[in-house]
Amino acid sequence: MQESSFSTEDSTTRTIEPEAGNDARKRYGRVRDRSARLSISLSDLSHGRHQSQIPRWRYMYLASLVAQDVLAMLLSLWFCLLVKSDSYITLTDSFSFWAFAVFQCLIWVLSLLGAGAYRRHIMTDGYRIYAIILNAGVITVVVTGYLVYMFQLELPRTAVIEAPTVAAFVEILGRWCSRKVLLRLRTKNLCKYDTVIMGSVDGILESLHMLDHATPWDIGQ
Secondary structure (H helix, E strand, O other): OOOEEEEOOOOOEEEEOHHHHHHHHHHHHHHHHHHHHOOOOHHHHHOOOOHHHOOHHHHHHHHHHHHHHHHHHHHHHHHHHHHOHHHHHHHHHHOOHHHHHHHHHHHHHHHHHHHOOOOHHHOOOOHHHHHHHHHHHHHHHHHHHHHHHHOOOOOOHHHHHHHHHHHHHHHHHHHHHHHHHHHHHHOOOOOOOOOOOOOOHHHHHHHHHHHHOOOHHHHOO
16 A cells, blocks of 8 residues: 655655544544634623533533632621621621621622633633632722722621631632532543644644543643
8 A cells, every 4th residue: 555755855754644644634624623613702602692502511610609609708707707796796787687798799709700700711720710719809808898988887897808808718718629529520521611622633633642541630620
């Protein structure tokens, strides 16, 4: 059987089996077609298009993160007011506990959203997401303090400053646990994204071979 050859200017010759080359081109074509199907722009998402291409588990995971964030703030607020009972009395003189809790949780979730804690590319990132959570904690303290000052509310520092600070550290622990759970699920071939690999045929085949023998722990996602 004849073999095809490829020559470069430095006279280096590389031999490729025709069957292997055809197989590589077919696999590359499938990757390219999938890349075209998965091309999703932000405007498309904002208008509700291409929703069928977004895995259902992503929505469930994001919903669980929001619930985890709210729970972290509620537990932190309850713990801080339990430790300082005088602060609880001061708070309830101006607000009901649950009204303030809803108010604080709303600011907390919006701060996380604004800081980028719910973006796809950082949903399972390591130390970057922890820095984002700390930034969201600072934003929550600043926004809550500004609203308290603007409306002349007599609220204790325990609820305005200490509770969001504790919530940030509780949330860091929660996100770490969520990441471990997600990675564990991916070892069972669950909760995965479709992946598009761009590059030369040889580079794509090498990457596919690496991914076939890798675990989610190896690639960090």
